[in-house]
Amino acid sequence: MRLLHTSDWHLGQTLHNFDRTYEHQCFLDWLLDTIVAEEADALLIAGDVFDTSNPSAVAQRQLYRFLQQARARAPQLDIVIIAGNHDSPGRLEAPGPLLEAHGTRVVGHVVRDAAGSIDLERCIVPLTGKDGAVQAWCVAIPFLRPRAAPGDDAFDAYLAGIRLLYQQAYDLARARATGGQAILAMGHCHMVGGDASPDSERRIVIGGTEALPASMFGPDVAYAALGHLHLAQRVGQQEHLRYSGSPLPLSFAEVGYRHQVLRIDLDGPRAAAIEPLHVPRAVELLRVPASPAPVKQAIAELVALDLPDLPRDVWPYVEVRVLLDAPEPGLRAQVEAALEGKPVRLAKIEPTRRVVTTAGVEPALSLDQLAQLQPDDIFRRLWQQRFGEDAPDDQLAAFTELLLPTDGTARNREAA
Structure with a gap:
């Protein structure tokens, strides 16, 4: 079975007020040709499909035209889309029933029943091969805002809640997988050690404490298709845990990125080969x-x-x-x-x-540099200036707690 993994399209994005519809269309046309040429069985789109939660009509037409053309040119293709922190979960899911009739599953948010239990069935997507038989199960988890994760709303339970949700979904996928079927994962999140773009990405939650450990993906996960970071990269140097990265540079900080879509070949329950397919750059x-x-x-x-x-x-x-x-x-x-x-x-x-510094005095920050600082960045700098050493973890945790709203819930720091 062959998969293609992509993410962070950011349809509708402008670069310093320049419209980028042409560049996005060039990518989508290339992707359509690639799906056909590679004889892909499934396409995994790991979040941030749109650049804003209220995308333009042009951006929405681009997405739906692409999905229609993909179905027409590759009728056997399964497509799975999850919401990222830039997407509106409800808007992305709105045409879901229509899209499902044409082979596309959209998971925008987790749904709870009247008792508060999460509907895990919505997060488990079967993927079929060319013979129409199920060959893999995809655990599709969208970007989770603090109150969407299992457990209480306390900030210190956020990461534990995400890990719990993945674990519960894995358990359900394991129960479904038979006869050597693979288990895949999709997520839109920031993994520990991930290399972020300084200009076009913002940390999702105050303090950087939203970073998730690679250990949350169990050893029986054949491949994890991740979104959020724009630089294509492995997680923890593990070949099967990957960010595909964005398909085009979203800021000048990304000029040197090699943008790509990842091709994954499954052999039973494991990934036999993972190869990058480099995306041509339409505009320099x-x-x-x-x-x-x-x-x-x-x-x-x-x-x-x-x-x-x-x-x-x-x-x-x-x-x-x-x-x-x-x-x-x-x-x-x-x-x-x-x-x-x-x-x-x-x-x-x-x-x-040009800054002329005095020995022992740290140079002043520019206004642009100040604008990019998060509250915890300022705390770290002040601690270093006052005590001459890095801020201890317990002090950082206490400072993060002070930034929470008075009801004890975590404050979301989405990129708008």
Whole structure:
């Protein structure tokens, strides 16, 4: 049985106010061709399908047109979609009954009955091979907000509740799996040690304590298809626990990423082979200069840019990186003049101020750097300044508790 794993499409995203519908459509067209060429039996989409909880009509049409075309071109294909922290669970699930009739299962949120018990059946999805027989069971767990996990609403029970839900769902999948059928997992979460993009990802819960351990995936899980982190990566150096990453760079911090979809071949209850299929980049992102440089040098490099004449949809985005000693009121006008007539789109001017430090004094943070700090980051820095050492874990835990609402529930820190 052959699977394809993808995530974090972020349909509807704009890059510094530039629409990216064309780039997303190029990816979706490539994915359709890849499904057919690879003769895939199932497609796993691990969350953050949309960039916002209220996606545009254009973004929604892109998704549903893709699902319709995938079914038409690969009638045997099973598709499983889970909600990410950017998605609206209800909006994603709304067309579920119609989609299920065409081979697509959407799991947006966990559902409880009148007694408060979670309906685990909704999270267990059978996957069929080309002969129509069930060959694998997929444990599909969407992004879980603190109150959605089993147990009470206390913050310190959040991770334990998530692990409990996965364990309960695994137990049900094990009971269903017979005759060498594989057990798969899907999740949209931040795993311990995961490498996040500094510009386009935010931690889901205050304090970074939402990170989950790889040990929550049992030894009988053939493959875990994860979403949330945009860099394709293994979890804990384990081959079968993977983030597929986003299919296109969602910020200039991701210029160096090799975007991919993962192909997984199952042999009975195990993953026999896992291979990346690299996604072509439809539009380039350029950082000029490669590292922050004085204005004169930056302008000279912009003037020297020699780019082919391309259709406007594929003009590269440019981030201009300048090193300043003092305010430069006419900077944007200089940059725009240097790019006049060139087939590029000026997305961002990134100024970095030259900092002269005094021995023993930490340099001041820029406004951009301050904007990216979380409350626990500030606590860590202050502790280091005051005591000259890293903040102890118990102090970090106590500080996190202070940030909770007065009813003791965890405060969600979704990326909007």
